[in-house]
Amino acid sequence: MEFNEKQIDILLAAERLFATKGFDGTSVRDIAQEANVNVAMINYYFGSKDKLLDTFFEWRVPDFMINVDELALVDNALDKVDVMVDRYVKSMSSHRKLYRVIAIESTLKQRMLISEAFKKLKIHNLDVITSIINSGIAEGVFKTGNDPILIHSMMMGTFMNFQMNQVFLQDQLGIADDDGYGKYIETTLTQFIQKTIKALLTYEK
Amino acid sequence: MEFNEKQIDILLAAERLFATKGFDGTSVRDIAQEANVNVAMINYYFGSKDKLLDTFFEWRVPDFMINVDELALVDNALDKVDVMVDRYVKSMSSHRKLYRVIAIESTLKQRMLISEAFKKLKIHNLDVITSIINSGIAEGVFKTGNDPILIHSMMMGTFMNFQMNQVFLQDQLGIADDDGYGKYIETTLTQFIQKTIKALLTYEK
DNA sequence: GTTTAAATTAAACGTTTGTTTAAATTTGCT
DNA sequence: AGCAAATTTAAACAAACGTTTAATTTAAAC
Incomplete structure (x- = not known):
């Protein structure tokens, strides 16, 4: 196009x-x-x-696919999680406001074309997570029994929550401006999601 | 009223x-x-x-406050997490569709009254989480250095993601109807969020 | 049964909506 | 320069919007 x-x-x-x-x-x-x-x-x-x-949708959606090429270069699963989350958050974060539009409109009524494009995006990202989990299990560092869908939902949801509640969270976190908020997302929030996924995948019981 | x-x-x-x-x-x-x-x-x-x-907002918002009374009866922090998440998900889940409206509209433009009511709700729920984390740290079972805001965002975001992407997730999870989806949220998703928070709060490093 | 207020109705209000028209202008081509 | 196609414009379109009006019906009080 x-x-x-x-x-x-x-x-x-x-x-x-x-x-x-x-x-x-x-x-x-x-x-x-x-x-x-x-x-x-x-x-x-x-x-x-x-x-x-x-x-507008078709024009932007490709930007949100997690880049798989970079992941192939990482040799252990724990680091793969870090890289995957980092790339995921960075791509979403660079089109922060747009992503909110996509998320909202794709849930409303019959915006079917949008939903289809969005679905492809999610399935792609889901596949990436699945392969990382499997490689971690093969390495023996990750436990079995964790559903990639839930982990993807957690990652996506946590990030989205930061888009949807910016006014509230910016206030609560004592962040002055929009730039600062973006920086927080790309540093602290990214680390939090990385830590959460690793904690979950290595959790006993 | x-x-x-x-x-x-x-x-x-x-x-x-x-x-x-x-x-x-x-x-x-x-x-x-x-x-x-x-x-x-x-x-x-x-x-x-x-x-x-x-x-409409003022009419419904009180339903979404986490009930603190029940939590006081639980004596250890790990179980408190379970009860808190269970109550949180149950209250949100019982007004599932509504909650999506609130979340969407409160982020758009100057829906100020809504934002204010929503803010009170979030602060209340945030306080509950903070006290649970603190009691866990006092017990010696939870690590320090975990921001309640991030944990709240994760819990809320993960749940919200299930509201926003019901069509996609229901398909991916092979769930037939709306009731089944609600059941999944109140069982599997609840357990997942419980597990994630406990994993995170006990995670080394 | 009459009076007074509350509830309910159909119709109209002026705006704004997304879209189309038909004319005017610009552009690219020979 | 002259022609045809693409672009841009102001104006108009019918439909839908949120809201108000003024008349009517219902309910409550005395």
Whole structure:
């Protein structure tokens, strides 16, 4: 999919607005104004507001796949967990606000195309986790009986919770600005998720 | 706050619709039809659509507070974790769909009243977790250096992830219906969160 | 039974919504 | 320069939005 400059302006404007006001809360006129573009251009280029959301989705989703290439270079399972979580959080964190849009809209009513693209993403990330657990079991450092789905849910949910409750958490953690919050996610939160997964996979009983 | 039968009909109708279509995606006419009520009744009783959401909130939020009384009866910290998670999941689970509405709407734009009520809820639950961790440290079974905020985020996020991705997870887990999904949450997921927190709090290094 | 207030209704209010139209402008090509 | 296609515009479209009105019905009080 190739987009011209104006189309990208629209996609970026939509991203900003969806992230703060949601899809239903954002009008095409809002988007047009934010992108400095005539209202009709949105329908001209994307067909409809719904199709804009779909296109926006396909445009961004590839960014959220965990990169497997880097993981192949790591030789022990505990370190693989660290790298996997780090890459996962970094990719999500770099499109923080967008990810909230995806997560919210994919759960609402029949946003089927979105759900499909999102499903592929989750299955891919799930596969990565499964292979890491299996390699850890083969090494003898991880216990058996841990469901990758639950671990993935935990990782994803914990991260998402930081997106959804930024105002509250930023206040509770005494973080001044958005940048500081992003840094916290990429350091302390990342370490926490890494520690949690390793603790879980090595836990007796 | 006391409500008559018709007001409760409206609140329940709103709950159903908000849960599936979101706040902005639900019209007052939708709500009126779902509640078998004239459109004007909503403004008559609640003032406006926004105030309906606020009222709805205050009406439901108390249900989500973790009950502290039961925890006082438990004498060791490991069991306290089990009871706390069990009560937390049970209360959230019994208003599953609603909780998704709250979580979504409280993050969007200036839904300030909601955010405030939600904040109180989170602080209360955070306090409960903090006291459990401290009692565990005093007992010598929990390590120090674990931030209650992160543990709360993990517990809440993991649970929320199950609300947000029900369609995907139900499919992945091979669960047939909504009831089965609810059961899974109250058994397997609950145990998973319990295990994760205990693993984390007892993890070396 | 009459009076007074509360509840309920259908209709209309002015906005805003997403989308389309048809004309005007710009662009690329020969 | 001249033509055709692509782009951009302002205006209009019908539909849906949240809300209000004014009239009517129901309920409660005396």
